[in-house]
Amino acid sequence: MSFNNIKIELKEMKSRWVEISLQSYEESGSVHLPTLKKDIDTLEKMGSQLSSVLEISFLHKFLKMVREIQERNTKLQENCKNAMYWIEKYRQASPKEQKNSQVLGPMLREASGKFNETFDEIQPRILEVIDFLLQEMAEKNNVVAKTLTQEVQPPIIVGNQPQIIRDREMIREIVKIRCRYCHQLYDESNDHCPNCGGR
Numbered sequence: 001m002s003f004n005n006i007k008i009e010l011k012e013m014k015s016r017w018v019e020i021s022l023q024s025y026e027e028s029g030s031v032h033l034p035t036l037k038k039d040i041d042t043l044e045k046m047g048s049q050l051s052s053v054l055e056i057s058f059l060h061k062f063l064k065m066v067r068e069i070q071e072r073n074t075k076l077q078e079n080c081k082n083a084m085y086w087i088e089k090y091r092q093a094s095p096k097e098q099k100n101s102q103v104l105g106p107m108l109r110e111a112s113g114k115f116n117e118t119f120d121e122i123q124p125r126i127l128e129v130i131d132f133l134l135q136e137m138a139e140k141n142n143v144v145a146k147t148l149t150q151e152v153q154p155p156i157i158v159g160n161q162p163q164i165i166r167d168r169e170m171i172r173e174i175v176k177i178r179c180r181y182c183h184q185l186y187d188e189s190n191d192h193c194p195n196c197g198g199r
Contacts, residue, residue: 006046007137013039014130021123033080036122040069043129050137058136065129069122076118083111 017039020032043066051059086108093104175188181198192199 003137006049007134009042010046010130010134010137013042014127014134017123017126017130021127032119033077036073036076036126039126040066040073043069043133046133050133054136054140062129062133062136065125065132069125069129072118072122072125076115076122079111079115079118083108083115086111 016035020035044063047059047062047066054062086104090098090104090108093101098104176185177188178185179193179196179198182193182196184193184195186193186195
């Protein structure tokens with residue numbers, strides 16, 4: 001993936017999560033769990049792809065932030081299962097049981113509250129990680145762009161053996177000396193003047 005593609009994907013991801021953060025719980029929540037998992041995996045891959053051009057200290061901090069989101073996502077998945085369990089229990093209960101139960105209502109509210117609370121923690125963290133990576137990429141723009149877009153010259157096959165042709169620049173210094181008889185210049189490597197034969 002090229003540098004520009006990573007940047008475009010990050011910006012799309014950011015606008016998706018800004019939009020999700022503006023939605024109500026009825027619209028978001030468990031609906032966005034697959035998106036969350038996919039985006040966490042994508043962020044981790046981007047970190048790997050940029051590892052050759054970004055500083056170690058930045059990568060360490062970035063991957064730590066991604067791992068924290070992964071841990072919160074694990075907690076979110078557990079809270080989602082718990083909330084779904086109590087939603088199902090509530091749906092299976094009769095209207096009378098739903099109204100009179102001392103357990104169903106409070107447990108459902110508590111489970112839903114924990115899910116929403118964890119989801120609320122993750123949303124700003126995702127945006128923070130995206131901004132963190134975008135900012136670092138902007139600072140390293142030239143280096144990253146050059147490194148990710150460098151073309152490797154394909155090997156040329158000669159017979160059975162592939163040979164890689166490398167460009168080399170050789171600088172040779174040629175020293176010329178002036179003949180003291182005819183005043184013409186000649187190479188220092190010659191032992192006499194090619195013009196008059198003087199030494």
